[in-house]
Amino acid sequence: MCVALPGLAISQDGQLTGRGLDGIYRAGRRLLSRCQIRIAGREPLTVQARMTSADSARFMATLRASPHSGPDPDIVVERTRCADGTERITLLSTAPRPLRLPLEVALGTDLADLAAIASGDAGPELPASVHDSGLRWTSPSGSCSVTAEPPPSDALASAGLLRWDLELRPGDTATVELRVRPDGAGPVRAAGRTATSPLAPAHAGGDDARAQALLRTSVEDLGALLLRDPAHPGDTYLAAGAPWRCGLAPAEAFAAARMALPLGTRLAAGTLRVLARTQVTAKGPTYGMIPGPRRDAGPHLPPSCTGTEATLLFPALLAEARRWGLPHQQAEALMPAAERCLAWLRRTVGDGTFLRDPQHGAPARCETQAHAHRAALLGADLLDAHGRPGADELRQWAAALRGAFRTEFWADDPGGGRPAAARAPDGRLVTNLGAAAAHLLDTGLLGGGEQAPGLLDRVQTEQLARLLGGPALDSGWGLRGLSAKEAGYNPFGHRSGAVRVHETAVAVAGLAAAGYEKEAGGLLRGTLTAAEAFGHRLPEMYGGEQRAEGRLPLPHPAACRPAATAAAAGVLLLTTLAGIRPDAAAGTVTLRPMRSAPLGEIVLTGLRVADAPFSVRISRLGLAMVEEAADGLQLRS
Helix, strand or coil, rough: CCCEEEEEECCCCCCCCCCCCCCCEEECCCEEEEEEEECCEECCCCEEEEEEEEEEEEEEEECCCCCCCCCCCCCCEEEEEEECEEEEEEEECCCCCCCCEEEEEEEEEEEEEEEHHHHCCCCCCCCCCECCEEEEEEEEEEEEEEEEEEECEEEEEEEEEEEEEEEECCCCCCEEEEEEEECCCCCCCCCCHHHCCCCCCCEEEEEEHHHHHHHHHHHHHHHCEEEEECCEEEEEEEECCCCCCCCCCCHHHHHHHHHHHHHHHHHHHHHHHHHHHHCCCCCCCCCCCCCCCCCCCCCCCCCHHHHHHHHHHHHHHHHHHHHHCCCCCHHHHHHHHHHHHHHHHHHHHHHCCCCCCCCCCCCEEEHHHHHHHHHHHHHHHHHCCCCCCCCHHHHHHHHHHHHHHHHHHEEECCCCCCCCCECCCCCCCCCCCEEEHHHHHCCCHHHHHHCCCCCHHHHHHHHHHHHHCCCEEEEECEEEEEECCCCCCCCCCCCCCCEHHHHHHHHHHCCCCCCCHHHHHHHHHHHHHHHCCCCCCCCCEEEECCCCCCCCCCEECCCCCCCCCHHHHHHHHHHHHCCCCCCCCEEEECCCCCCCCCCEEEEEEEEEEEEEEEEECCCCCEEEEEECCCCCEEEEE
């Protein structure tokens, strides 16, 4: 899957067959569904298919073209396909004598949108017409064309066929380049492929080569998923993932931007500005809310409101972006939206303690309380920094929430207890254990390198660490969305058993910050092993089958890959090893590295702190050494 949004190219082995999702897409519409080559009347045999970057793939194939040449192929075919709709086909002759070969490329399209393709309603192929140096197709929804360089010897519209008569001497090559475009559109200008990309080109090195590959792929995938606000092209944000969710999902965009803060604050700033423009500003019960769709929550709870999550993430992301180096004037411009989010929080809680989903009769969810508590504490920090009122009220409510949560949200059992997944309006606890509990450890960053207090006390935190590191939740490749011991467990359930990469990374970072390095290291190593099986391009989720000798993690057929939260999780997983806690406004950075050094020595370069390059080395003894930093930035231990 080659991605450079809004461009997308999906194929299995080089030949686009028109079956399934095969095709080249632009903005969710399939421009080309079939692109099959034949040489001398035969299809070449694909021998290798691999990604060369996030937006391009290389396919190698061979063919025996000479009669009586024995078993060895004498034509090597290289196809390079890019997400921007270009394909380069190169033939190399290794035959001992000159060859005359016809190259035929059969093309077709249905111009269907992705939703129709996914539901099996793509429709038949459209008739083609000869156009310029290629073919053109038209439908009521638009038209597109394929042009070829050099122009073909023949173009047959009725068969959708382009043909070249090639003459190749021994060692010669011949190249044909195809370009597919919607009519009236120029080439794809991917936001992540320009000089103004908001992402720093970070690199990793050290003892474990998987770290280098994961960080490189994660940064590439984040760049491939970048989109620009059409009305404000300077503002970029992340699409949720390809191929299914190539648009804006507010909660996922905020979460990914927050995990990607070590790559700079520009993505966070763009995401905040884009979503501030969607905020409800009309007076009413939803005033101040960031709208978002509902999301499946598994078999034991009704769908959750991602608008609630997005609204709570807004002030937290803004506060932490300021710590990482977001300029004061940019943060100041976003303060009115942050204040509206915080006002919505207090108004929605009202005289109660817990925050419930906005639907009538909805439960109070465990992870929602974690998001709300973080938003209150970091939001209060933000209000103080910008001279706004209301910080004391938020801290008082957060303290009340902590006290109530520790007694009213904790389910005792013979195994030491667990945080409840939710609390029903009648006070009944939903006690099913899942990966969402990891958000309780994501307390947020305050000034001076200090973590905000969490909802759990020390004993409860220790118990949660034990549960997260146990085999019921830890598959060996990451955290399951639902414990394998719970009713309704399904290793392929979105929120009922599949491994969730985002929650796994949150757990690793939270466990490490709380001092539970054994559990954090186990989850980290397991996720890196899974990433290796996926070519270091982590999907948003994969099968929750227990890891065992000879097994590999199973792909989930509905998972996005790449996905914004999974790619950003790769950044969070590796930077957690260094424990970077900046306070750019105070001119300091604190390092809390994992003393156990679970990946051995690691060097992270090209990060950004205080709007300047930042590099750090973690030794095999778990000691941190800053190798590059902004002038005047003071290191705190």
